[in-house]
Amino acid sequence: MNYMRALATILLLALAPPAFADESSWPDIRAALYGERVLQSGDNVVALDAPYRSANDSRTIIGVSLAAPPGLRIAAVTVVLDENPMPVSAVIRLAEPMPRFRFEATLRFNGPTPVHVVAETADGKLFMTEGFVKTMGQGACAAPPGTNPEDALAGLGEMTIGIGNSSRAAGTLADLSAGQMEMSLSIDHPSHSGMQMDQITLLFIPMRYVENVTVELDGEPYAEVTGSISLSENPELTLSIPARTRGIDVTMTDTDGTVAHASRKLADY
Numbered sequence: 001m002n003y004m005r006a007l008a009t010i011l012l013l014a015l016a017p018p019a020f021a022d023e024s025s026w027p028d029i030r031a032a033l034y035g036e037r038v039l040q041s042g043d044n045v046v047a048l049d050a051p052y053r054s055a056n057d058s059r060t061i062i063g064v065s066l067a068a069p070p071g072l073r074i075a076a077v078t079v080v081l082d083e084n085p086m087p088v089s090a091v092i093r094l095a096e097p098m099p100r101f102r103f104e105a106t107l108r109f110n111g112p113t114p115v116h117v118v119a120e121t122a123d124g125k126l127f128m129t130e131g132f133v134k135t136m137g138q139g140a141c142a143a144p145p146g147t148n149p150e151d152a153l154a155g156l157g158e159m160t161i162g163i164g165n166s167s168r169a170a171g172t173l174a175d176l177s178a179g180q181m182e183m184s185l186s187i188d189h190p191s192h193s194g195m196q197m198d199q200i201t202l203l204f205i206p207m208r209y210v211e212n213v214t215v216e217l218d219g220e221p222y223a224e225v226t227g228s229i230s231l232s233e234n235p236e237l238t239l240s241i242p243a244r245t246r247g248i249d250v251t252m253t254d255t256d257g258t259v260a261h262a263s264r265k266l267a268d269y
Helices: 003-015 026-034 149-154
Strands: 039-041 046-049 060-067 074-081 088-098 100-107 113-121 126-133 159-164 180-187 210-217 220-226 236-242 247-254 259-265
Touching: 026 074, 026 113, 046 113, 046 126, 060 074, 060 113, 074 100, 088 100, 100 180, 159 247, 159 259, 180 210, 180 247, 210 236, 220 236
Parallel strands: 039 126
Antiparallel strands: 046 060, 060 100, 074 088, 074 113, 088 220, 100 236, 113 126, 159 180, 180 236, 210 220, 210 247, 247 259
16 A cells, blocks of 8 residues: 555545535545455554543644554554544554554644544554544644744754653553553654645745654664654654664654654663
8 A cells, every 4th residue: 555645645535525514534535545455343452542622733642552463463553533634644664563562643633533543464454443532623734833934944853762651551452561662752843734824924834744754773674654744743753662672763754855863872771
């Protein structure tokens, strides 16, 4: 599946006016992403940690915990915010499929929306769970940027890597006590949606967002994150990683082709 092609396809689907105001976008999104493939229930496989109502539509933390069925391993996970202008909001692929995995991301919610999370195992099985998030009505994808666009560009690409254990993960499917810890990543990036207006010129700010984040552990590929305009301004990501990790290398590429790197050694951790 070419997920960048899917992102563009789903964006066009989302921008097309629905036949009825209460018509769900999910059937079209599902068909575009997975065709006739079977989506099994994500009970006991995919746990979604999302608020009942967003306290800040422009920056809402979504967490997903995954535990593969016996004998299977998680290879990829997709987060879909059905009613966002670019519904396919984040896709994470693991270089080496794992039995357990957890991540968090700060996302924009343009309005109330169903949330679908689909995990894919190494053998191609799909498991889905869903939720619904109400919002404050801020229309976050078109809301003015939180910082001056020129100031935001000055520090674009700077990244900070953190290490720790998250209390949010306690009791979830992917219990991080089993030889895992958490890597947090903060990225300085304005994440312009293309729908925001410069408050001085009153012109729309061109779309520019974090398109790709690759993570290497101890010199080996670990995970690849494909982003979208649903990523918040200055997005933050958290990934579970093996506790034995001693070196982290991250590369960020945005839609304008800007490439940035960050590294951290954990020998003293």
